[in-house]
Structures are given as C-alpha cells and as structure tokens.
Amino acid sequence: MSVLAHEAEQELPAWSLPASAxxxxxxxxxxxxxxxxxxxxxxxxxxGVRVCVLDSGIEPGHPRVGAIQHSIAVTKDGDEISIxxxxxxxxxxxxxxxxxxxxxxxxxxELTSVxxxxxxxxxxxxxxxxGLEWAIEQGFPxxxxxxxxxxxxxxxxxxxxxxxxxxKRTMLVASAHNMPVESFPWRFASVVSVGSHxxxxxxxxxxxxxxxxxxxxxxxGVEVAWLGGETITATGNSFATPHVSGLCALILSKHPQLTxxxxxxxxxxxxxxxxxxx
Amino acid sequence: xxDLRAAVAAGVLGADEAYRAxxxxxxxxxxxxxxxxxxxxxxxxxxxxxxxxxxIAGEGAERLIGTRFPSxxxxxxxxxxxxxxxxxxxLTKDPRFAREAAESTGYMPRGLMAVPLLAEDNALGVLExxxxxxxxxxxxxxMDLLGLFANQAGIALDLLLRARRAQSALEGAGELAAxxxxxxxxxxxxxxxxxxxxxxxxxxxxxxx
Numbered sequence: 001m002s003v004l005a006h007e008a009e010q011e012l013p014a015w016s017l018p019a020s021a022x023x024x025x026x027x028x029x030x031x032x033x034x035x036x037x038x039x040x041x042x043x044x045x046x047x048g049v050r051v052c053v054l055d056s057g058i059e060p061g062h063p064r065v066g067a068i069q070h071s072i073a074v075t076k077d078g079d080e081i082s083i084x085x086x087x088x089x090x091x092x093x094x095x096x097x098x099x100x101x102x103x104x105x106x107x108x109x110e111l112t113s114v115x116x117x118x119x120x121x122x123x124x125x126x127x128x129x130x131g132l133e134w135a136i137e138q139g140f141p142x143x144x145x146x147x148x149x150x151x152x153x154x155x156x157x158x159x160x161x162x163x164x165x166x167x168k169r170t171m172l173v174a175s176a177h178n179m180p181v182e183s184f185p186w187r188f189a190s191v192v193s194v195g196s197h198x199x200x201x202x203x204x205x206x207x208x209x210x211x212x213x214x215x216x217x218x219x220x221g222v223e224v225a226w227l228g229g230e231t232i233t234a235t236g237n238s239f240a241t242p243h244v245s246g247l248c249a250l251i252l253s254k255h256p257q258l259t260x261x262x263x264x265x266x267x268x269x270x271x272x273x274x275x276x277x278x
Numbered sequence: 279x280x281d282l283r284a285a286v287a288a289g290v291l292g293a294d295e296a297y298r299a300x301x302x303x304x305x306x307x308x309x310x311x312x313x314x315x316x317x318x319x320x321x322x323x324x325x326x327x328x329x330x331x332x333x334i335a336g337e338g339a340e341r342l343i344g345t346r347f348p349s350x351x352x353x354x355x356x357x358x359x360x361x362x363x364x365x366x367x368x369l370t371k372d373p374r375f376a377r378e379a380a381e382s383t384g385y386m387p388r389g390l391m392a393v394p395l396l397a398e399d400n401a402l403g404v405l406e407x408x409x410x411x412x413x414x415x416x417x418x419x420x421m422d423l424l425g426l427f428a429n430q431a432g433i434a435l436d437l438l439l440r441a442r443r444a445q446s447a448l449e450g451a452g453e454l455a456a457x458x459x460x461x462x463x464x465x466x467x468x469x470x471x472x473x474x475x476x477x478x479x480x481x482x483x484x485x486x487x
Binding site: 056117118121122124147148151180182197198220221231233235237 | 356
C-alpha cells in the first residue's frame with residue numbers, strides 16, 4: 001500500500017514525492033508556541049485510548065485498576081504458541097502494579113492485559129515476541145513493556161516489530177535496564193525507553209541527554225496495586241515505565257492525531273529539565 | 279608438561295568446590311554491602327525450567343537449599359524472565375508473596391531487592407537481598423550498586439558453570455574423556471614417549487586441519 005495519500009488509489013510503491021504534490025499531502029498541525037503540560041494533557045483522562053499491558057496478567061476487579069477491557073494469555077506448548085482469552089488473572093502481581101499506575105494517570109483509558117509471563121524461562125522470549133506481535137496487529141496506541149530479553153537470536157525480529165509498531169502508530173514504552181548487560185527492546189530508537197528518578201511527582205519526566213535511556217520517570221517507593229486487592233510499595237524501572245505509558249495515553253486522548261514521533265517530542269518538551277513542567 | 283594437562287583441564291579441577299564457595303561468598307558479600315538481614319541466590323536449572331534455591335547468608339534455613347519452583351512464578355521468577363531488577367518494601371501486605379518467600383527461604387522478609395544474574399544473553403538466576411536492620415527503604419543508587427555486583431557475580435558464575443560443563447565432558451564417560459586421559463598419560467610418560475606422543479598429536483592436528 002502506498003504511503004502517500006494522493007497516490008493511494010494508484011497502488012504504486014511511492015517512495016518519492018513529485019514537486020507538485022506537496023499540497024496534496026498537507027498535514028494539519030496545531031502546535032503551540034510553547035508545549036506545556038497543560039497543552040499536552042490538561043483536562044485529558046485517557047478516554048478512548050486503548051493501552052496494552054504486556055506482563056504477568058492483571059488481577060480482575062482490583063480497586064486501583066478497575067475494568068479491564070480484555071485479557072489474553074500467550075502460552076507455549078512445545079513449539080506451538082497459542083493466544084487465547086485468559087481468566088487466570090495475574091501470576092505475580094507485577095502486571096497489576098503496572099496497570100494500576102497507568103490507571104492512576106489516565107483514569108478513563110481502556111486496559112488490555114496480554115500475559116506473556118508464566119510459560120517458564122525457556123519459552124519466555126518466544127512468548128514475548130508473539131504477544132508483542134499480537135498487540136501491534138491489534139493497533140493499540142500504547143503498549144507497556146516493563147520487561148526485556150537478553151536473547152540475541154530474537155533481537156532482529158524484535159527490532160522489526162518495534163519499527164513496525166512505530167510506523168503503525170503504536171507506541172512501545174519499554175523499561176530500561178540498570179545493569180551492564182545488553183537487553184532489548186528498550187535499546188531501540190523506535191521505542192520510548194524509561195529509567196527511574198527519585199522525585200514524587202507522577203507527572204515529572206526528565207529527558208536523558210545520554211541515550212539509550214531516553215526518559216526518567218517516577219520509580220522509587222511507588223505505592224502500587226498488588227495481588228488480592230492490596231497495595232505495596234515498590235521500586236524499579238518497571239514502575240517508572242507505566243508512568244510514561246499513562247502520560248502517552250493522556251496525550252493521545254487529547255491529541256489523537258499525533259504519531260509516536262510527535263508524542264515523543266511532547267514528552268521531551270514537557271520534561272522538567274527541558275523547562276516544560278508548567 | 280603440567281602445562282598440557284592444565285590446558286586440557288582448563289581450570290576444571292575443583293570446579294564444584296569453587297562453585298559452592300563462590301555462591302556462599304556472593305550471598306555473604308551482598309548481605310554485607312547492604313547491611314541486610316539475609317541474602318540468597320536462586321539458580322536456573324534450564325533443563326527442568328526451574329529455579330533452585332542454592333545459597334543463603336544470614337537469617338533463613340539452610341535445610342531449604344535445593345528447593346525448586348517453576349522458573350516463572352513469584353517475584354524471583356518475574357525478575358528472571360523479565361531481566362528487570364525489582365524492589366518491594368512491604369511484602370507483608372501480600373500474603374501470597376510472604377508465604378511463598380517464607381517457604382523458599384525459611385524467613386519472612388518485610389522487604390526485598392531482587393536482581394537477575396546475567397551472563398551475555400543468558401539469565402543464570404536471581405540474587406535477593408532481604409531486609410535491613412532499620413527497615414529503611416532501598417534507594418535507586420543501591421539498586422544500581424546491586425546491579426553492578428550482580429553483574430560481577432554473573433560473570434564469575436558463568437565461568438564456573440562453563441568449567442563444570444568442561445569437567446563433566448572430560449570425566450568418565452564424557453565426550454572428551456579420552457583427551458583428558460591422553461593428557462594425563464603424556465604427563466606421566468618418559469621424555470622420549472612424551473615427545474613421540476606430541477609428534478602424533480601434531481600429525482593429528484594437521485590431519486584435521
């Protein structure tokens with residue numbers, strides 16, 4: 001399919017733009033002189049934005065999470081990977097914690113749980129890839145990935161999926177890793193990678209001038225939803241990441257036309273250290 | 279001639295003892311660095327796809343060493359599978375976790391810091407640091423420090439795991455056992471036989487090149 005609107009009916013591989021065609025692909029833009037938090041998500045609730053949590057599942061009926069639109073599980077039996085509706089809830093509490101953080105920032109977003117953990121260590125990377133592929137096919141605007149893999153044989157496929165997501169307007173928000181070992185997908189430029197800062201403000205982001213970690217979000221001593229309707233206090237990039245997913249949901253509910261490239265710009269411009277925290 | 283044997287055996291002698299000592303040292307140092315009440319190590323048995331409780335320093339039950347559980351359950355399983363370090367400050371609020379932790383360590387922690395032990399693209403296991411005397415929460419800088427320490431422990435464990443694999447290959451019915459026996463015989467042989475043996479080895483090398 002053509003990437004250019006004016007040639008859509010011609011079905012040609014359009015990798016160039018004729019001199020006269022600029023007007024036909026005019027993209028409306030309404031950026032303010034200065035992007036502030038208020039412009040970016042003031043008054044927004046996340047309504048209408050579907051957020052996918054790739055994790056250990058989400059506990060149904062948790063007071064901090066509320067309604068879950070859909071729960072599926074990716075499982076592996078031998079070489080066979082299956083994707084089915086799931087009612088097992090959360091296997092360890094972690095996915096519920098991430099979902100609760102997203103909900104606390106974007107109370108009206110729609111949450112979908114994709115359980116990719118629980119199939120054992122050996123099958124985990126394949127299951128993660130299948131879950132990610134499903135989420136991209138479903139066209140979720142935001143996918144929270146508080147996880148990574150170190151398996152090098154999956155890196156190429158993961159990279160392809162991350163790039164595909166970027167062009168299909170799916171924002172992959174991925175936890176960075178504070179250990180001197182390479183893991184993925186957070187290192188890819190097409191995802192939004194997140195580390196932790198120690199401030200209390202759930203809306204406070206810091207843009208990192210030294211990638212591959214691009215943003216720091218609240219990740220220390222966060223009160224999170226846990227199993228059995230409980231809450232616990234937890235620390236880690238895993239909990240910083242859903243703060244950014246929640247912000248993306250807010251931004252996209254107010255500005256649904258923005259691409260992942262533009263949302264990343266909004267995140268940058270509203271970062272505390274960039275001066276956009278007003 | 280001891281060089282030849284050493285080259286073939288490549289550090290495998292005593293790998294088992296060194297392995298145990300390294301695990302003990304890892305949990306003792308982790309406990310000391312963070313002034314924690316206990317520290318423990320779980321290693322992945324990839325064939326069984328299970329985590330095995332291998333060592334503990336401080337409070338806890340030695341008798342539970344060897345306990346196994348599925349590799350992707352609980353907080354240790356989550357840390358292993360996701361490669362993400364995790365700190366939980368008030369575990370007592372999660373009855374299921376508290377029971378699980380107590381069952382696997384013999385000690386009911388209030389809070390814990392868990393980090394994966396990684397070596398290149400493999401996850402070898404999980405290192406956990408449990409509680410501090412004043413119950414003060416762990417900081418991000420401490421997580422970074424634990425990450426660095428876990429990285430060193432991962433490298434050392436990986437070397438020893440390789441040595442163990444090499445040892446089993448060189449021993450008894452192992453695939454390369456003949457090579458080890460050949461090295462041992464060469465070492466014990468008179469100078470002339472040794473020289474002839476080495477000539478033969480070079481000829482074999484040329485043949486296989």
